Each structure stands twice: as structure tokens, then as C-alpha cells.
Amino acid sequence: METEFKNNMLGLQLPTDPRWVNIAQMNIEDILVDHAYCEQKAASSCISLIVQYPEKESLVEMMTPVVAEEWNHFERVIEHLRKRGMALGKMRKDEYVIRLSSILKKGGSREAQLVEKLLMNALIEARSCERFKLLHEQIEDEELQKFYYELMVSEAGHYKNFISLAKEYMPEDYVRDRWKEFLIEEAKILQSLEVRGDRMH
Numbered sequence: 026m027e028t029e030f031k032n033n034m035l036g037l038q039l040p041t042d043p044r045w046v047n048i049a050q051m052n053i054e055d056i057l058v059d060h061a062y063c064e065q066k067a068a069s070s071c072i073s074l075i076v077q078y079p080e081k082e083s084l085v086e087m088m089t090p091v092v093a094e095e096w097n098h099f100e101r102v103i104e105h106l107r108k109r110g111m112a113l114g115k116m117r118k119d120e121y122v123i124r125l126s127s128i129l130k131k132g133g134s135r136e137a138q139l140v141e142k143l144l145m146n147a148l149i150e151a152r153s154c155e156r157f158k159l160l161h162e163q164i165e166d167e168e169l170q171k172f173y174y175e176l177m178v179s180e181a182g183h184y185k186n187f188i189s190l191a192k193e194y195m196p197e198d199y200v201r202d203r204w205k206e207f208l209i210e211e212a213k214i215l216q217s218l219e220v221r222g223d224r225m226h
Contacts, residue, residue: 035151035184036204038212046159048222053166054111055223061102062116063153063225067183068095070146078139083193087186094183098176105172121226122149124214128207136194144200144207147187152211152226154180 049056071088078084106113125148129141157177161170191200 035155035181036208037151037155038208039215041152041156041159041215042220044220045156045222046163048220049160050164050222052223053164053169054106054109056160056225057102057106057109057111058114059117059223059225061099061106061113063119064095064099064102066119066122067146067149068092068099071095074139074142074146078135081139081194084139084190087190091183091186094179098179101172105169117224119224119226120218121152121214121224124218125149125211128210140191140195140200140203143187143191143194144204147184147191147204148207148211149226150180150184150187152215154184156225 071092075085075088075092103113125145129145130137132138133141154177157173157180161173161177164170164173188200188204191204
């Protein structure tokens with residue numbers, strides 16, 4: 026897994042600002058709360074894809090266990106909060122995801138619209154994976170170090186799932202070119218956002 030990351034498996038065009046993980050460590054309660062909601066939204070997103078595209082057998086088959094896994098992650102983040110005497114606060118606006126939504130192309134075929142959603146999910150998983158790696162490597166809490174290593178590996182798998190599904194529903198060249206466009210736009214978004222240690226993204 027470490028070798029894959031060194032080879033830039035995720036394809037991200039801009040690494041997370043190194044200040045982020047330092048600030049995050051000082052705001053671990055906020056990070057855990059935001060992380061919990063990220064897992065809840067990830068599960069909901071997969072459910073939404075299944076509901077919107079029930080005729081896509083490969084999608085239903087691949088997304089169903091991901092729903093369960095993401096919800097399990099949500100439950101485990103809640104457990105980490107409780108063990109530290111922390112509570113789940115209110116959901117906060119995710120400016121990163123809101124901005125990513127603006128990348129999505131409107132119109133086109135049903136399959137083209139599906140691929141837009143799959144690539145957006147892949148991008149969120151890729152960025153989450155990169156940040157979990159930073160947390161695993163740099164935070165002092167040993168229990169959370171192990172937890173974030175496990176999630177780093179899991180999110181890398183989810184990223185691959187979304188990319189694989191996209192290639193099933195649209196030509197590989199189309200998916201590759203569109204994915205490059207997503208990566209370029211995501212880097213611009215990340216560069217324009219304030220570095221905040223109380224958000225996972």
C-alpha cells in the first residue's frame with residue numbers, strides 16, 4: 026500500500042497543505058465529528074446510487090457492501106468520540122463537496138450522468154484516503170493512528186471501485202479524460218479553500 030501511494034496511485038494533482046494535519050491534531054474532536062458525518066454521507070451517497078440506478082447490476086452488487094462498510098465506519102467514529110468523552114455535534118457545511126458538485130456536467134445520457142456521480146465519489150474517496158494517510162502518520166494518538174491506517178486502505182479500495190464502475194458504463198478513454206478534468210478542477214478548489222483543521226476536507 027505504501028508503495029502504491031509513493032507512485033501517486035490516487036492521481037491527486039495537489040497534496041494537502043502540510044499545515045492541515047498539524048491543525049487537525051489540535052482539533053481532534055472537530056475532526057472526529059466532521060469525519061463521522063463524512064462516513065454517513067458516503068453511505069447515503071452509495072444508497073442513492075443504488076436507488077437511482079437499480080437496473081445496473083454491477084453497481085448494485087459493488088455498492089451494497091460499501092454501504093455497510095461506510096456505515097460501520099460511522100459507528101466506529103462515534104465509538105472513538107465516546108471513548109474520549111466527546112459527543113457528536115451538529116453537521117457543518119462541507120464547502121469542499123459543495124464546490125466539487127460544480128464540476129459535474131449537466132445533461133447527456135443516463136450513463137454519462139452516472140459516470141459524473143461515480144467520478145465525484147471517487148475523488149472524495151481519493152482525497153479522504155490521502156488525509157487518512159496523513160493522520161495515520163502524524164497524529165500522536167496511537168489508537169487513532171491504527172484506525173486511520175485501516176480507513177486509508179479501505180478508502181483506496183472504494184476509490185478503485187468507483188473508477189472501475191465508471192469504466193463499465195462509459196468508454197475507458199472517456200472516463201480517463203474526464204477523470205483528468207476532475208483532478209485539475211479539484212486541485213484548483215483545494216488551492217482556493219482556507220486551510221482548516223476542523224474539517225476532514
